[in-house]
Amino acid sequence: DLGEIIKSIEAQGNKVRELKTAKSEKSVIDVEVKKLLALKAEYKEIAGSDWKPGVTAPVQTNKPVQKQPESDSKSSDLLSLYNKVQGQGDKVRKLKGEKADKKVIDQEVKLLLSMKEEYKKAAGKDWKPNEAPAAPAAPAAPAAPAAPKNSDELQKQIAEQAEKIEKELQRLRVLKEQFKSATGKEWTDDNSKVTGNTAPANSGEDISKKIQEQGDKVRKLKADKADKKQIDEAVKILLSLKEDYKKQTGQDWKPGVQSQKPTEKPKAAEKPKNVEKQTAKSTNSNGDEIASKIAEQGDKVRQLKSAKAEKSVIDEEVKVLLKLKGDYKAATGEEWKPPAAADEKKPAKASEPKANKEKVKKEDKKEPAKTGTRLGLEAKKNENLPDWYNQVITKGEMIEYSDISGCYPLRPWSFEIWEVIRDFFDGEIKKMKVKNCAFPLFVSKAALEKEKDHIADFAPEVAWVTKSGDSDLAEPIAIRPTSETVMYPYYAKWLKSHRDLPLKLNQWNSVVRWEFKHPQPFLRTREFYWQEGHSAFLTKAEADEEVLAILELYAQVYEDLLCIPVVRGRKSEKEKFAGGDYTTTVEAYISASGRAIQGATSHHLGQNFSKMFEILVETAEGSEKQYVYQNSWGITTRTIGVMVMVHGDDKGLVLPPKVAAIQAIIVPCGITATTTPEQREKLMDECKKLEEELKADGSVKVEGDYRDNYSPGWKFNHWELKGVPIRVELGFKDLEKKEVTLVRRDTSAKLTASRATVLDTVKKLLTEIGKSMYAKAKDEMDSHIKQTNNWNDFVKFLDQKNLLLSPYCGEISCEDQIKADST
Numbered sequence: 001d002l003g004e005i006i007k008s009i010e011a012q013g014n015k016v017r018e019l020k021t022a023k024s025e026k027s028v029i030d031v032e033v034k035k036l037l038a039l040k041a042e043y044k045e046i047a048g049s050d051w052k053p054g055v056t057a058p059v060q061t062n063k064p065v066q067k068q069p070e071s072d073s074k075s076s077d078l079l080s081l082y083n084k085v086q087g088q089g090d091k092v093r094k095l096k097g098e099k100a101d102k103k104v105i106d107q108e109v110k111l112l113l114s115m116k117e118e119y120k121k122a123a124g125k126d127w128k129p130n131e132a133p134a135a136p137a138a139p140a141a142p143a144a145p146a147a148p149k150n151s152d153e154l155q156k157q158i159a160e161q162a163e164k165i166e167k168e169l170q171r172l173r174v175l176k177e178q179f180k181s182a183t184g185k186e187w188t189d190d191n192s193k194v195t196g197n198t199a200p201a202n203s204g205e206d207i208s209k210k211i212q213e214q215g216d217k218v219r220k221l222k223a224d225k226a227d228k229k230q231i232d233e234a235v236k237i238l239l240s241l242k243e244d245y246k247k248q249t250g251q252d253w254k255p256g257v258q259s260q261k262p263t264e265k266p267k268a269a270e271k272p273k274n275v276e277k278q279t280a281k282s283t284n285s286n287g288d289e290i291a292s293k294i295a296e297q298g299d300k301v302r303q304l305k306s307a308k309a310e311k312s313v314i315d316e317e318v319k320v321l322l323k324l325k326g327d328y329k330a331a332t333g334e335e336w337k338p339p340a341a342a343d344e345k346k347p348a349k350a351s352e353p354k355a356n357k358e359k360v361k362k363e364d365k366k367e368p369a370k371t372g373t374r375l376g377l378e379a380k381k382n383e384n385l386p387d388w389y390n391q392v393i394t395k396g397e398m399i400e401y402s403d404i405s406g407c408y409p410l411r412p413w414s415f416e417i418w419e420v421i422r423d424f425f426d427g428e429i430k431k432m433k434v435k436n437c438a439f440p441l442f443v444s445k446a447a448l449e450k451e452k453d454h455i456a457d458f459a460p461e462v463a464w465v466t467k468s469g470d471s472d473l474a475e476p477i478a479i480r481p482t483s484e485t486v487m488y489p490y491y492a493k494w495l496k497s498h499r500d501l502p503l504k505l506n507q508w509n510s511v512v513r514w515e516f517k518h519p520q521p522f523l524r525t526r527e528f529y530w531q532e533g534h535s536a537f538l539t540k541a542e543a544d545e546e547v548l549a550i551l552e553l554y555a556q557v558y559e560d561l562l563c564i565p566v567v568r569g570r571k572s573e574k575e576k577f578a579g580g581d582y583t584t585t586v587e588a589y590i591s592a593s594g595r596a597i598q599g600a601t602s603h604h605l606g607q608n609f610s611k612m613f614e615i616l617v618e619t620a621e622g623s624e625k626q627y628v629y630q631n632s633w634g635i636t637t638r639t640i641g642v643m644v645m646v647h648g649d650d651k652g653l654v655l656p657p658k659v660a661a662i663q664a665i666i667v668p669c670g671i672t673a674t675t676t677p678e679q680r681e682k683l684m685d686e687c688k689k690l691e692e693e694l695k696a697d698g699s700v701k702v703e704g705d706y707r708d709n710y711s712p713g714w715k716f717n718h719w720e721l722k723g724v725p726i727r728v729e730l731g732f733k734d735l736e737k738k739e740v741t742l743v744r745r746d747t748s749a750k751l752t753a754s755r756a757t758v759l760d761t762v763k764k765l766l767t768e769i770g771k772s773m774y775a776k777a778k779d780e781m782d783s784h785i786k787q788t789n790n791w792n793d794f795v796k797f798l799d800q801k802n803l804l805l806s807p808y809c810g811e812i813s814c815e816d817q818i819k820a821d822s823t
Contacts, residue, residue: 005043009051012036020107037158078133081119085127088112106169113165173233175240204249207241211253214238223470287332290324294336297321302390305518311405375717380650385592389520393644396653396722399521406519406526413722414522414640416661418529421557421639422508425531428553432546434504434533439486441509442477447485450612461513463526479512484579484605484632487534488613495536495628497618502542504535522641523597530636536615536628540606543629547602550633551584554600557635562643563656563773564588565781566599567803574812577632581606589781590645594801597642600635646777647746653723654746656773657766664762665724666691666704669712670731679732687730690740694728694759700766702728720745725769726762746773795822 016036019029043051092108119127218234245253301321304314328336377395379387393399398414410418426436442465464476480486487505495503510529519525533550537543551568558564566586576583586599610616610627619626647654657663668687671680687704694702705715712729719727729741738755742762746769753761786797787805797804808814 005039005046006051009036009039009043012039023103078119078123081115081122082127082132085112085115085119086129088115109169109172110165113168114161117161204245207245207248208253211238211241211245214241225470287328290328290331291336294321294324294328297324302387305386305390314405375714376721377650377652381592381648385645386520388648388650389641389645392648392652392721393521393641396644398640398644398653404526406515406524408521408525410529410637413661414637417640417643417655417659418637420659421561421635422531424561425553425557425635426506426508428556429504429506429533429550432504432549434506434535436508437505438507438509439483439490441480443480443483443486445475445478447489448478450485461515463512463514481511481513482632482634483507483509483511483532483534484609488609488615488630491534491536491610491628492613492615495615495617498538498620498626501617501628502535502537504533504546506531506533520641522637522644528636528638530634532632532634535631536610537630538617538619538626538628540604540629543604543631546631547584547604547633550602550631551586551600554586554602554633554635557639558586558588558599558642559774561656561658562639562646563770563777564599564642564646565774565778567596567781571601572812572815573810574815577601577603577605579608580604580632581608588642588646589777589784589803590642591780591784591801592645594784596803597638597645599639599642600633602633603631605630605632647773648723651717652721654773655723655725657725657770660723660725661701662703662724663700663766664694664702664726664728665715665719666694666702666728666730667712667715667719668704668706668731669729670733683730683732683735686735690728690730690755690758694762696759700759700762702762726765728762744769746776798822 012032012035016029016032019032040051088108088111092105092112095105095108116127123133214234214237218231218238221231221234242253297317297320301314301317304317325336375395377388377391379391381388393414394401396413397411399408399410402408448462462481463479465479466473466476491503494500508529508531510527511532512527514526515524517524522528535543535546537546555566555568558566566588568586569584571577571583571585580603583601583603585601587596588599589596607627607629609630615628615630616625617628618624643656643659644653647656666687668683671683684706687706691702691704694700705719707715710718716727723745725745727743727745729743731741734740739752740755740758741750741752742765743750744765751765781803784802785805786793786802788794788797789806794804794806808818
């Protein structure tokens with residue numbers, strides 16, 4: 001009965017829709033769809049036409065059926081199909097406009113393509129908008145039943161059509177991915193409305209870059225053994241990009257080959273110049289908007305890092321930041337640069353008359369730009385220490401952030417400070433007959449696990465190498481967190497007699513400790529530079545003596561070079577070096593946080609490691625063998641971070657004179673639009689002459705800032721931010737008076753010096769600045785050291801940002817309780 005079949009079709013259709021809505025397994029849905037198609041085929045056999053929603057069973061009458069002309073019947077069906085395609089197209093566009101779920105859209109697109117195919121079969125041509133078939137002359141009577149089709153044949157056709165649609169959808173996804181790669185944004189239906197003013201296709205060079213990036217993506221997917229479908233999808237995009245390249249350049253893409261420009265088109269097809277200007281203007285506008293978003297997102301990331309937010313939250317925001325930078329590059333064709341770099345003015349062209357340059361400068365002074373360069377610090381040290389710290393080390397050109405969290409490139413401005421520390425300390429330990437050496441970066445698992453207390457403390461921070469290319473290593477290899485377990489197997493091999501002692505070795509290297517806490521440049525990083533000394537002695541007394549001698553050298557680094565007072569002391573049992581007997585330390589005080597920070601440590605290891613690694617020597621008596629006594633000691637690039645936090649202010653870095661890469665910077669002053677070329681030349685010559693005078697005996701590190709694209713005021717701020725101890729100003733009036741103006745970075749005090757005695761004056765001033773910086777830091781620390789035996793005062797003093805001297809029993813459990821109750 002036709003009525004029953006219609007009910008069955010409707011019920012089965014509802015079932016299929018429910019399964020799709022519930023996102024059931026594809027195999028389950030496919031089974032129910034087959035049942036639905038079988039019911040529809042049965043309906044067609046009986047009714048002679050396809051089943052359509054809303055159809056009802058015809059009422060049987062005894063009247064003869066009047067046959068409708070074949071042409072009218074065909075027109076009616078075609079018009080109905082045409083309207084269905086149009087309605088389905090509207091539905092798809094609406095879903096896209098509402099940004100519906102991709103699966104829902106894909107399903108409706110499949111249906112639309114199926115309808116268009118059905119229309120093509122019936123009409124003999126593709127469906128096109130605004131080309132509806134003519135309406136029939138008269139209402140059509142029900143058509144005579146058509147000859148039923150074989151159900152197996154229908155199933156085969158349906159399967160073929162489904163496969164064809166799937167291929168088209170695959171191609172559609174590839175095209176959308178290409179669109180996103182080319183424009184930096186998702187494709188929407190609005191993008192399909194192309195006008196005559198569309199931008200030209202990407203150049204061969206742009207496409208070549210995309211091919212290289214996509215090739216890297218494919219190789220990474222293969223190396224990561226990604227899902228085959230994912231790799232195939234990426235390969236299709238790569239091949240499509242290569243095809244676009246060939247169309248654009250007329251040649252196949254090859255690695256390392258620069259694209260040739262396509263054959264020049266007739267002038268009639270050239271883009272009008274005003275259109276190019278509009279495009280450039282639009283690009284700049286987009287770039288400015290994206291740059292603003294990048295700045296906001298960067299601030300958001302820094303705030304999250306400062307607030308020690310969850311790593312997953314930070315990573316998510318970093319992804320957004322990287323995407324914005326990608327969008328900026330796509331919009332402007334160049335990498336995004338921080339405002340401090342982006343706002344630097346380029347030097348005027350050589351062909352431009354000097355007078356014109358001066359005129360431009362004067363006009364710039366009259367009407368300063370309202371959009372600030374953000375060169376200076378935006379955070380205050382005592383209001384937001386984490387933000388201030390991150391700004392001062394980046395804007396002060398000390399570090400740069402990398403794409404690996406906790407790993408930072410050290411720029412020359414900071415590394416030269418480390419070199420001064422290294423040269424001083426290396427010279428001092430060589431006086432103690434310590435020799436430098438180098439041991440491997442890697443340590444075997446067996447060696448690392450020999451000292452159980454040692455590895456237990458470092459275990460969470462150890463980074464492991466587990467693969468070589470695509471192959472798994474037979475055994476993981478650790479990257480050294482410290483070198484005791486790397487070096488001591490060799491000590492056991494080399495040391496046989498008391499005559500081989502003492503053995504004193506030192507390494508200048510980097511180590512990796514995969515911190516899970518919030519990384520901070522210099523202070524807590526996953527890779528850091530340091531020296532690590534390892535010595536072996538016959539007696540404990542010799543070892544104890546060296547521990548304190550090294551500790552005193554560390555104190556000298558802080559107090560003499562960095563102008564930072566330190567407290568010398570011994571770590572608690574809980575805080576000592578894992579596997580050691582005791583640990584000594586120098587600790588500095590950070591007034592902005594009101595807390596101490598570890599500066600450097602010198603450890604006595606006793607015989608713990610020598611017993612683990614069987615480092616035995618024959619004694620002088622020769623009757624028995626003895627385990628050696630060992631020390632290890634180290635100072636790191638944390639020194640630089642401590643220096644920044646102790647001395648820096650709201651203008652930027654304040655560098656101690658002994659470690660500053662530049663101790664005095666010469667800035668020419670007084671050049672205006674009315675200055676003649678001869679006057680300018682004379683001033684510059686005098687500045688360079690002064691530079692040579694200050695360099696005369698090699699005791700002062702001095703440079704001149706002779707850049708003509710920056711004003712003296714800009715240079716003052718720049719070198720203040722970088723913390724140069726003395727600014728030397730030389731202008732036309734100074735030349736007349738035969739004197740110079742000196743400005744101290746630490747106090748901003750100005751003084752004049754005779755040109756004849758300027759070198760001696762600068763030397764004395766550098767010494768005075770160093771003493772003044774130390775005295776200021778010492779006063780801050782001493783005024784915040786409190787002594788108490790009362791627990792209530794203990795907590796109160798801590799809250800007031802003080803360091804405390806208080807007795808306690810020394811037990812670990814007691815230490816834990818103090819920490820818990822005072823936090």
